[in-house]
Amino acid sequence: MDDDTRYEAVRSRDERFDGVFFTGVLTTGIYCRPSCPAVTPLRRNVRFFPSAAAAQRAGLRACRRCRPDAVPGSAEWNARADVVGRAMRMIADGVVDREGVEGLARRLGYSVRQVRRQLTAELGAGPVALARVQRAHTARVLLQTTALPVTRIAFASGFASVRQFNDTVRETYACTPRELRARTRVRPEAVPAEGGGVALRLAHREPYDAAGVFAFLAARAVPGVEEVTGEPGGRVYRRTLALPHGHGVAEVREDGGGGWLPCRLHLADLRDLTTAVQRMRRLFDLDADPRAVTDRLGGDPHLGPLVRGRPGLRSxxxxxxxxxxxxxxxxxxxxxxxxxxxxxxxxxAYGKPLPAPDGALTHLFPEPATLAEAPLDELRMPDARRRALRTLAAALADGTVVLDPGADRDEAEQALLALRGIGPWTAGYIRMRALGDPDVFPPGDAGARHGLERIGAGTEHAEGWRPWRSYALHHLWSAVACPPHPPRAPRTPSRHTTPETP
Structure with missing residues (x-):
């Protein structure tokens, strides 16, 4: 996009570009999302920025009306596999807050100087500035939805000092933390102390097929770790979370509407708020650009009718x-x-129990280190699959396989395929869901095969669905009401399959 195209998006208040770029208004000293409902500024008074951090670096503050800090993330970071894309996913997960820029660079395999240079070149700001904007957003959420003391909010948001917290809030919102809190009276459900819950809204781009996502998660909800309650249209998804500083329970409601899903997070340590939010965003695929997916897949003569029939389908x-x-x-x-x-x-058998059950939620999912040494006799499955499970758990525990948000997806897939008992279908499914890759089409998938037969297409058609093949796969599964299922194992033994399985 050039600046003239961006300005046309601002004039039409096009929500598709919220989070993709930011509009700086030089005469007012504020920056907005493209869909801001305020009067459109004159073209000569507008500058465009690739990130909120770049806008703040230019001396602009966030618009109080459209709240550009609360936009969905750019879908570009989900699709891109380069250093900048990986870095953005890790910054969103809170790596800079926990490990500093040095930790981010170490995870990426680059020097600190190289990481700073590449991020600044593409986004107009380095990793510290990008993380700072994220901290400011976390602070605003806590100030406006909880009754916690301002000092505790400063450290819970990831700031190193109260002074840094005060300066950042003033620069971002043109007011002090207490003034920001006073503008939005703390609601009755606001919590008085840590652990009681933080209410917030998870933004996404419309359309959003919430019914499809909640049905998908309900069918796979692990007892003790997840539950889905209520009827379609008003369902509630709840799950436990193992977080860097403690455990948590997340609760997301289906009936949000208006471009967001209601969420409440119960955290043992509020420093985990940013990480918990990002993990729920990845689970619900909230940073996707559904119109870009439709533009690509909707024109396909075979897949197009399915795409137009299920707008906003997520992966x-x-x-x-x-x-x-x-x-x-x-x-x-x-x-x-x-x-x-x-x-x-x-x-x-192996999960860590919560301090106290929370409804049907009782445990955290077992850690890889625990499973690597476990006998797994409780599982009714072939011995070969038990061995594969222990092998995978050991590889995750010792870092042989890296699946963090900024992992190199190609390297992770190759590391998975090198493990005994992990074949192409399993590696592809892990890549699609655990690594959030929008362009995966697991070979031999039974649901995909039946879906292709239904629309009269062959596997060669999948190449034309790049870079959104994961979404195409979900459309095929949805078309045949067939859950994802790996191909049958070959009759002859193979290093990467479990031939004992029927």
Missing amino acids: PGAADPHEQAVRAVLGQQVTVGAARALAGTLTA
């Missing part, structure tokens, strides 16, 4: 990539229901 990710990888192995050669039951048995 759910994972709240915990290690958990999702283990569940992928449990799902080899069995139905979704059977895989769910196996995961529940595994959780009951």
